[in-house]
Amino acid sequence: xxxxxxxxxxxxxxxxxxxxxxxxxxxxxxxxxxxxxxxxxxxxxxxxxxxxxxxxxxxxxxxxxxxxxxxxxxxxxxxxxxxxxxxxxxxxxxxxxxxxxxxxxxxxxxxxxxxxxxxxxxxxxxxxxxxxxxxxxxxxxxxxxxxxxxxxxxxxxxxxxxxxxxxxxxxxxxxxxxxxxxxxxxxxxxxxxxxxxxxxxxxxxxxxxxxxxxxxxxxxxxxxxxxxxxxxxxxxxxxxxxxxxxxxxxxxxxxxxxxxxxxxxxxxxxxxxxxxxxxxxxxxxxxxxxxxxxxxxxxxxxxxxxxxxxxxxxxxxxxxxxxxxxxxxxxxxxxxxxxxxxxxxxxxxxxxxxxxxxxxxxxxxxxxxxxxxxxxxxxxxxxxxxxxxxxxxxxxxxxxxxxxxxxxxxx
Numbered sequence: 001x002x003x004x005x006x007x008x009x010x011x012x013x014x015x016x017x018x019x020x021x022x023x024x025x026x027x028x029x030x031x032x033x034x035x036x037x038x039x040x041x042x043x044x045x046x047x048x049x050x051x052x053x054x055x056x057x058x059x060x061x062x063x064x065x066x067x068x069x070x071x072x073x074x075x076x077x078x079x080x081x082x083x084x085x086x087x088x089x090x091x092x093x094x095x096x097x098x099x100x101x102x103x104x105x106x107x108x109x110x111x112x113x114x115x116x117x118x119x120x121x122x123x124x125x126x127x128x129x130x131x132x133x134x135x136x137x138x139x140x141x142x143x144x145x146x147x148x149x150x151x152x153x154x155x156x157x158x159x160x161x162x163x164x165x166x167x168x169x170x171x172x173x174x175x176x177x178x179x180x181x182x183x184x185x186x187x188x189x190x191x192x193x194x195x196x197x198x199x200x201x202x203x204x205x206x207x208x209x210x211x212x213x214x215x216x217x218x219x220x221x222x223x224x225x226x227x228x229x230x231x232x233x234x235x236x237x238x239x240x241x242x243x244x245x246x247x248x249x250x251x252x253x254x255x256x257x258x259x260x261x262x263x264x265x266x267x268x269x270x271x272x273x274x275x276x277x278x279x280x281x282x283x284x285x286x287x288x289x290x291x292x293x294x295x296x297x298x299x300x301x302x303x304x305x306x307x308x309x310x311x312x313x314x315x316x317x318x319x320x321x322x323x324x325x326x327x328x329x330x331x332x333x334x335x336x337x338x339x340x341x342x343x344x345x346x347x348x349x350x351x352x353x354x355x356x357x358x359x360x361x362x363x364x365x366x367x368x369x370x371x372x373x374x375x376x377x378x379x380x381x382x383x384x385x386x387x388x389x390x391x392x393x394x395x396x397x398x399x400x401x402x403x404x405x406x407x408x409x410x411x
Contacts, residue, residue: 002176002177003175003176003177003178003239003240003241004176004239004240004241004253004255005172005175005176005237005238005239005240005253005254005255006237006238006239006240006243006250006251006252006253006254006409007235007236007237007238007250007251007252007253007254007352007406008089008182008236008237008238008243008248008249008250008251009084009085009086009087009088009089009184009235009236010084010085010234010235010236010251010349010352011080011081011082011083011084011085011086011087011232011233011234011235012081012084012231012232012233012234012345012346012349013053013056013061013077013080013081013231013232014033014053014229014231014232014233014336014339014346015033015034015051015052015053015054015229015230015231015335015336015337016031016033016335016336018053018054018055018056018061018080019084020084020349020353023346023349023350024349024350024353024357026335027332027335027350027361027382028359028361028382029382030335030361030362030364030380030381030382031335032212032213032216032334032335032364032365033051033054033229033335033336033337034049034050034051034212034213034215034216034227034229034335034337035049035050035051035052035212036048036049036212037049037050037052037192038052039052039192040192040193040194041194042197044194045194045197045198045201046198046201046202046208047197047200047201047206047207047208047228048210049209049210049212049215049227050192050197050227050228050229050230050337051216051227051228051229051230051336051337051338051339052192052229052230053077053230053231056077056080058076058079058080061080061083061084062080062083063076063079063080063083067079067143070130070134071134071139071143072107072108072109072110072111072134072135072139072190073110073190073230074104074106074107074108074109074110074140074188074189074190074191074232075108075134075139075140075143075188076190077188077189077190077230077231077232077342078102078104078140078141078143078144078186078187078188078232078234079140079143079144079147080232081186081188081231081232081233081234081345082102082144082147082148082184082234083147084234085184085186085234085235085236086148086184086236088249089182089236089248090148092182092246092248093181093182094181095149095150095151095152096151096152097152097180097181097182098148098149098150098151098152098180098181098182098183098184099150099152099153099154099155099171099174099179099180099182099183099184100141100142100144100145100148100150100153100154100155100156100183100184100185101141101153101154101155101156101157101167101168101170101171101174101183101184101185102140102141102144102156102167102184102185102186102187102188102234103137103138103140103141103156103157103158103159103163103164103166103167103187103188103341104137104140104156104158104163104187104188104189104341104342105137105158105159105160105161105163105187105189105191105340105341105342105396106137106189106190106191106196106340106341107135107136107137107139107158108134108135108136108137108139108190109135109190109191109193109195109196110190110193111128111130111131111134111135112131112135112195113193113194113195115127115128115131115135137156137158138156140156140188141154141155141156142154142156144184144234148184150184152179152180152183153174153179153180153183155170155174157170158341159396159398159400159402160340160341160396160397160398160400161300161302161338161340161341161343161344161394161395161396161397161400162344162394162395162396162400162401162402163187163340163341163342163344163394163396164186164187164233164339164341164342164343164344164345164346164347164348164394165343165344165345165347165348165392165393165394165402165403165404166259166344166394166400166402167185167186167187167344167345168185168186168235168237168254168344168345168348168404169257169258169259169402169403169404170257171183171185171237172237172254172257172404173257175237175238175239180239181238181239181242182236182237182238182239182242183236183237184234184235184236185234185235185236185237185345186232186233186234186235186342186344186345186348187232187233187339187341187342187343187344187345188231188232188233188234188341188342188345189229189230189231189232189339189340189341189342189343190230191228191230191340192228192229192230196228197228200228203267204225205225205226205267205304206225206226206227206228207223207224207225207226207227207303208224208225209224209227212227213365214365215227216303216333216334216335216337216338216365217303217334217365217366218299218301218302218303218308218331218333218334218363218365218366218377219301219303219308219312219331219363219366219369219370219373219377220303220365220366220367220368220369220370221368221369221370221371222368223303223304223305223308223370224303224305225303225304226302226303226304226333226337226338227303227333227337227338228337228338228340229333229336229337229338229339229340229342229343230339230340230342231336231339231342231346232342232345232346233339233342233343233344233345233346233347233348233349234345235345235348235349235352237254240253240409250409251352251353251356252351252352252355252356252390252406252407252408252409253406253407253408253409254404254405254406255286255287255288255405255406255407256282256283256284256285256286256287256289256391256403256404256405257282257283257286257402257403257404257405258278258279258280258281258282258283258284258286258401258402258403259279259282259401259402259403260275260276260278260279260282260401261275261398261399261400261401262274262275262276262399262401263275263399264399265399266397266398266399267397268306269306269307269310269311269395269399270310270399271306271309271310271313272310272313272317273310273311273312273313273314273315273317274314274317275399275401276310276311276314276393276395276401277313277314277315277317277318278318278401279393279401279402279403280314280315280318280319280391280393280403281318282403283391283403283404283405284318284319284391284405286405287389287405287406287407289389289405291323293388293389294326294328294385294386294387294388294389295319295323295326295327295328295387295388295389295390295391296327296328296329296330296351296354296355296360296385296387296389296390296391297315297327297328297329297330297390297391297392297393298330298331298332298347298348298350298351298354298390298391298392298393299311299315299329299330299331299377299393300331300333300343300393300394300395301330301331301332301333301334301363301377302331302333302338303331303333303334303338307395308370308373309370309372309373311393311395312372312373312374312375315327315329315375316375324375325375325376326376327375327376328360328376328378328383328385328387329363329375329376329377329378330360330361330362330363330377330378331363331377332346332347332350332361334362334363334364334365334366335361335364343394344392344394344402344404347392347394348392348404348406350392351390351391351392351404351406352390352406354387354390355387355389355390355406355407355408356408358384358385358386358387359382359383359384359385360378360382360383360384360385360387361378361382362378362379362380362381362382362383363377363378363379363380364380365380366379366380367379367380387408388407388408389405389406389407389408390405390406390407391403391404391405391406392404392406
């Protein structure tokens with residue numbers, strides 16, 4: 001028999017705050033987490049702004065100082081977020097029935113860059129023996145498993161900007177079909193470094209805007225690229241009866257998942273959004289969406305010219321024109337920037353809290369709507385709505401499409 005799956009823990013390290021409560025309050029209030037880059041020298045870079053994590057002290061988040069010294073920042077963010085997600089949930093699971101599905105789009109780029117500089121400047125003997133276990137994308141999941149004694153299924157997923165959403169979707173399926181009682185899942189990224197910025201900028205993906213507060217412009221006709229962000233979004237998924245039996249706090253039920261590929265282009269989405277629409281429809285159908293549902297959509301909404309128009313087309317194709325126009329839609333990337341592999345984790349958290357609280361955070365900076373993006377994108381101010389369902393979707397380089405559907409829990 002198929003199992004029900006619920007969210008019983010959440011953790012976040014983001015440009016809008018280093019815990020879930022702060023993140024949510026800032027999202028609702030339309031706070032912009034984007035600013036001038038402070039961590040690295042940008043003199044040689046064409047882009048000077050990013051959505052950086054601020055005032056982050058790993059030790060204050062329960063991360064061992066020795067761990068922080070030895071690991072890449074993406075793994076440290078993931079660990080900190082997992083500790084928040086597991087607060088109050090430790091020791092509640094058979095270790096062999098507790099899994100980890102946490103991925104990263106880039107992995108340890110900071111570590112790679114640092115060690116390459118050592119190699120070129122000083123020679124191979126100066127390269128750290130910790131290079132490989134620090135930079136590989138699966139190491140965040142491995143470290144989280146060690147910390148929380150999770151001996152069950154452990155599958156780190158890498159699908160670029162869809163990583164976090166795919167991780168949650170595959171974890172949902174694993175619990176639904178009985179392979180685990182609970183899975184720590186989501187994504188993490190620490191890509192604010194010179195190589196990542198140069199690479200994204202040179203392929204014309206990043207905005208060259210100079211004003212940080214008017215840089216991330218999803219669905220606005222002035223949009224010119226995304227703003228690079230960083231952080232981690234981690235949730236605890238749990239089988240419903242297991243959660244109910246132990247009296248766990250339940251935030252939302254995961255009730256649908258869609259996973260498709262455009263098979264079209266390495267970086268560009270299909271302009272008609274056909275396969276993105278199919279991923280949305282797969283999630284909606286599994287969740288038994290109907291026209292009486294009050295639906296919230298947390299979009300991929302990057303603020304690139306191609307994404308936002310094709311995503312609008314995908315939503316219309318999946319829901320039909322009339323239902324698409326009734327949905328409460330937003331892009332939290334207008335505030336957080338684009339967290340790449342961590343985006344899906346953070347945005348599922350945002351969608352779950354929107355559903356739980358009946359509040360849809362705004363898409364800020366939406367002052368000149370694109371005529372081709374003509375749905376209700378909740379411009380500039382949060383709105384209250386009696387939501388019954390939410391979806392969060394992510395689209396990644398390589399044509400990867402993923403969508404998660406959530407409902408309020410009905411006992």
